[in-house]
Amino acid sequence: MKRASTHDAIIIGAGPAGTSAALALARRGWAVAIVEKSAFPRRKVCGEYISASNLALLDRLGIGDAWRGEAGPEIRRVGLFSGNASIEAPMPGARSGPAARNGFGRALGRDILDTLLLDAARSAGVEVFQPCRAVAIERDGDRQAVRIQATSGSPGEEGMTLRASVIVAAHGSWEPGPLPSQLGKQSRSSDLLGFKAHFTGSALPPDLMPLLTFPGGYGGMVLADRGRLSISCCIRRDVLARLRGSLARERGGHVPAAEAVERHIRATCRGARDALADARLDGPWLAAGPIRPGIRAGYEA
Ligand SMILES: Cc1cc2nc3c(=O)[nH]c(=O)nc-3n(C[C@H](O)[C@H](O)[C@H](O)COP(=O)(O)OP(=O)(O)OC[C@H]3O[C@@H](n4cnc5c(N)ncnc54)[C@H](O)[C@@H]3O)c2cc1C
The missing domain is CATH 3.50.50.60 (FAD/NAD(P)-binding domain)
Known part of the structure; x- marks a missing residue:
């Protein structure tokens, strides 16, 4: 160097x-x-997921065409999977301006x-x-x-x-x-920890992007590029610790955090369970956090 x-x-x-x-x-x-x-x-x-309103920016940055060539299917419906309930609605599209020409958002x-x-x-x-x-x-x-x-x-x-x-x-x-x-x-019991995975072979309708809710957290699913389902979520630190503890007692050994999260989502959110029924994990689960979104003060040096 x-x-x-x-x-x-x-x-x-x-x-x-x-x-x-x-x-x-x-x-x-x-x-x-x-x-x-x-x-x-x-x-x-x-x-x-990137909404259609952002595609004009990708064009200005010079990657719009490459993004369109690679991204997953157009998302025309939004949904909510919560417990045993699944509801959905049409994705509102932009009616005017450059976003209207760009159709619908997609995931890459x-x-x-x-x-x-x-x-x-x-x-x-x-x-x-x-x-x-x-x-x-x-x-x-x-x-x-x-x-x-x-x-x-x-x-x-x-x-x-x-x-x-x-x-x-x-x-x-x-x-x-x-x-x-x-x-x-910092570590607080209310911290939200982020998890993410890709799956192939999911049964999620390609044009539907559901929000998932489950005890202690929330997330989303969307079909991205090359048939990969992208699932991402946040879960409270204390809820995750309890889930891992009870699984570890059941099994008599260490349980990876991501495994506990996946089992929890499948067990408590029917829409997610159905979408993942025959799906295969594509690459390892990723973890990050605690997630602390928001606007912060700058600093003076
Ligand atoms: C669960 C979840 C789901 C989300 N879903 C969506 C979604 O569907 N659509 C959407 O638009 N947004 C979504 N977001 C938000 C989105 O991920 C963030 O807004 C976005 O990643 C922020 O971009 P960024 O460039 O600011 O930071 P980042 O994407 O975090 O990039 C920061 C980069 O800095 C590098 N870095 C960090 N520290 C150093 C260092 N000291 N030296 C050198 N490099 C360093 C990192 O390696 C990284 O590459 C989601 C977030 C979460 C947690």
């Missing part, structure tokens, strides 16, 4: 927020660096979407540091210095320092970490 580098803006995180900001700045002639800790493609805890795996966006940023001249974690931000005269470290390298691998007057903290809103814009570690 090079030891030092200077840019106009450094963006921490290559999720949709970071890559969109990077693209916008690079196209206006800024020298931009993105620092992303994970190697791509990577899956992410997310429902992966974050492994694909985020890679499309990062490739577009790279093509626009953004310098990408990946997989590299931003570990500190310090003031350095009239600029900010961001210390980064390779996440895949050998333990002794040197880090480097990037400098810019603008730093964009696009590292997501809930991961705890050492940066001034990140949260400290």
Whole structure:
């Protein structure tokens, strides 16, 4: 790795927020660096649905056609699966403006979407540091210095320092970490933990996107790209601990959190159980959190 580098803006995180900001700045002639800790493609805890009103933005970012080519079927009905009840209604479509031309929303795996966006940023001249974690931000005269470290390298691998007057903290809103814009570690029984999985062979109607509710949490299901069903949900920490405890007693051993979540959803939400009846897990369950969405105060360095 090079030891030092200077840019106009450094963006921490290559999720949709970071890559969109990077693209916008690079196209206006800024020298931009993105620092992303994970190697791509990577899956992410997310429902992966994008409504039609956002497609104009994807077009402006230059990935609209690629998104249309890859995303799952149009979602024309919304639903609610709760206990034994299943209700549904037509998805309201946009009647005018660019969204009306775009029809209905669809879902695309974050492994694909985020890679499309990062490739577009790279093509626009953004310098990408990946997989590299931003570990500190310090003031350095009239600029900010961001210390980064390779996440895949050998333990002794040197880090480097990037400098810019603008730093964009696009590292997501809930991961705890050492940066001034990140949260400290906290644990409360009411925390919501996020889970996500892909399944193939689901019986969910391809045009239906149901919200799922179950004791202690809620979630959603949607058919995404290549026939993958995307299921994502949040569950309270205390409810999950109780579920795991009772399963562990029943079984006499450790029960993975994701297994407890999946069993709970199947046991308490009939619509989800029916949709997953013959489905097969496609890749491992992912977990994240606690989820702490919301607008937070910025910081002054
Ligand atoms: C259960 C659930 C379902 C959801 N469903 C939907 C949905 O269907 N549709 C929708 O539009 N939204 C959905 N969302 C919300 C959506 O996932 C987020 O709004 C979105 O991911 C935020 O994007 P972002 O770019 O701000 O952050 P993120 O997508 O979190 O990206 C942050 C990036 O920063 C990187 N990073 C973090 N720390 C560092 C560091 N120190 N150094 C370098 N890199 C770092 C991470 O690896 C990551 O790639 C859902 C969220 C949850 C929890």
